[in-house]
Amino acid sequence: MSFLKINVIKSLFLLSILAFSLNVFSAPHGDELYGRYCSSCHGKDGKGGVGVPLALHSFINSVSDEYLVKTIRHGRPGRIMPAFLSLSDAQVSAIVGHVRGWSDAPAPAEDTTVVKGNAEHGEKLFASHCVQCHGEAGMGGKGTGVTFSRKRELPIIAPALNNTGFLAAASDVMIRDTITLGREGTPMTSMLVAGLSEEDIDDIVSYIRSFEKTAAELEQTLNGAGSESPVIIVDSPYGLDETVENLKQAITDQNFTLIRTDFLEHGLVEEGKENKKQVVLHFCNFGFLFQALSLDPRVGMFLPCRVTVVEKDGKVKISTINPKRLSKLFNNHELDEYCEEMYEAYITLLEDAIL
């Protein structure tokens, strides 16, 4: 080992430590962080779109910093808003500071007083006053907010009140105040004005809080997909060419349209110099594609469907993405059923090809 090489490695090492330290100790910029992590859903100026319009005064002036922090940390499982677990406390705080800047009013203090009401009575009131927007058992409004899946003129989709993220973030007092005052600029009207008494509203708060018992169970079901392997892979008993032909036949038999077959290295290396032992088949079912994109346009990043065949050391393997694992990426449980269906289609396809 030459003296020069050791010095280069030492320098690299010191530079990485320096970069690490700068990353840790430099003050985070809320506007930059917001731009990077929040603006694509909540809008550059907090006017909403996919996510809640954070700059709406009836919203920002009624929620505490703690609510915002907990919302960033917990997200809304299954409802698009991800949990930002890897941001530091300082970064989360900087984002909250940036959002808070859209209003001159001071942040309301978090009040953790437990509201005590009659949950049974609250359930009846919920059925008559809240279900229409917030859904049965607080499942939330239809559509999870991703564009195209709802009418754009609606400013906000009624939140899922049985969501673990919401229940962890919202205090009883915040829920009570929202029911009492409503949210100007959204479909949420004041229930006090609508004729409910303060006691009635406390009863609804207690009913909403009772969702905590079932919410955790629901989230566990949603998290199940996280344990799935990201890839479906099978060994083919056939040679590469025969496997590819079998797949083409299986694709047609499964009512998909074969779009094209090319080498994995297509476009990566000069034409003609691709590794001929790595083949990709692209195919589609347009009806299926339409359904998926209508639910969540982001799924296009795994479309069109493709199956990859790789021959290495004389063995042929067929692999595809695992839609069940990928459904977790989107945090949109309206997609789960579609991904399950897609998973079954891939499995059938692969099984047919290696029969």
Next chain:
Amino acid sequence: MRTMRHYFLVLVFFCCTAPHVHADDLLMVRTQQAFPEAMLALQTSIREHGYKVTRVQRIDIGLTGMGYKTDKYRVVFVGKPAEIQYLVNKYPALAAYMPPQISIFAEQGETVLVTANPMIYSEMIEDDADKILFRRWESDVYSVFDDIRAAED
């Protein structure tokens, strides 16, 4: 030799544990640029970061006839030849995801770009040293998306 290994291991440790934030498994950016300008900014930035655009796939053919709201939906395949070849050769299971894709679609005068966080590929490989590659890809995606945001100003 031992000294070098020692420094290398510490370097790997710092690269793997550095708090380079990633929001979640999905990376997104929305730009107020129209689709053609956003597509141009994307491809320019990809190339400036040393990656190759291997294919631009149309996703929307026939969809508008079914009632879909945009006819501007593309998937851009991106990669560095040597890295893709190395990874697929060492980890054939990764082939299903290679080359990585960025989807780009128009939405009411704006354009949205989405991709999977490359760190999700780490689940499919055993060698920690190779995971650094995905960390760099992740950092590059953020940088490309920052460029696209900056291009709208």
